[in-house]
């Protein structure tokens with residue numbers, strides 16, 4: 175009997191999947207029936223690691239959800255490791271790669287440590303901590319993925335980005351990196367379109383990852399009203415699997431090429447495809463007027479009184495970038 179799972183027979187790579195959003199995406203792709211290659215530097219569980227997470231643990235959880243998961247140790251700051259990953263997938267799968275999720279990120283702790291410090295007071299190395307894995311590596315992975323996808327005339331590449339690509343959040347190196355992720359999706363999509371390969375940028379909302387929860391417990395962001403609001407947004411935020419549901423629905427969408435070259439907000443995809451978070455919560459998009467006003471004015475009343483279908487159009491959102 176044919177499998178009913180929507181991604182049966184699809185081959186996916188999720189980079190940086192030992193924990194956090196990468197793990198959430200791997201779990202959902204696996205549950206949807208895909209063969210999922212996951213990458214990271216840590217193969218086995220490390221005792222005493224305060225954040226935790228390993229390739230073996232993610233692979234075992236993906237398998238429990240019924241997916242096929244292949245862990246590949248890969249340091250995404252090393253070009254040779256990245257090339258070896260794509261060589262392996264090509265060899266194993268006879269050149270088939272359907273989905274690449276560029277998610278690996280090494281900057282979360284650095285961002286927290288530098289919170290509220292202007293760029294000139296930060297160690298300039300923070301740029302590399304954030305953008306070598308979080309931007310440069312995404313480009314290199316995309317080159318190798320496109321080499322596999324273009325001849326087969328199908329595929330989907332997703333950059334995991336954030337609203338930091340639109341306007342200032344956290345720090346300069348973060349925002350420039352996120353805007354780079356978004357622009358990479360837009361520009362690569364122009365060149366890939368005639369080959370029927372889609373490239374999008376995905377903005378999750380605040381996500382309660384293991385790493386961020388650890389950082390909050392350690393008080394790495396410091397103290398103060400703004401920190402409290404940030405911490406509340408994270409602790410009540412999306413589960414890491416919500417971004418996974420977004421990617422899974424995109425990967426299963428026969429019309430995904432209509433979305434190529436665009437920035438997609440995870441909660442907008444939840445509304446469009448009709449999914450809620452794995453904890454049962456309907457997530458709000460930053461494009462919902464009530465949500466946006468409540469967030470900017472720090473007053474929950476707008477979210478309560480303005481219906482969620484009243485939305486800010488995307489063209490108006492881009493004005494918040496304020497670059498002209």
Ligand SMILES: NC(=O)c1ccc[n+]([C@@H]2O[C@H](COP(=O)([O-])OP(=O)(O)OC[C@H]3O[C@@H](n4cnc5c(N)ncnc54)[C@H](O)[C@@H]3O)[C@@H](O)[C@H]2O)c1
Nearest residue numbers: 190191192193194195214249250278279280336380381385
């Ligand atoms: N957490 C949030 O609230 C949130 C919201 C929106 C967007 N995002 C974005 O999602 C992405 C993932 O963030 P996260 O919060 O899950 O981060 P995280 O720190 O929890 O996880 C990052 C993953 O990348 C891996 N990694 C780091 N350096 C690596 C390297 N050199 N080689 C291989 N793997 C490496 C880590 O081991 C881990 O598996 C980032 O682009 C982040 O900006 C996060």
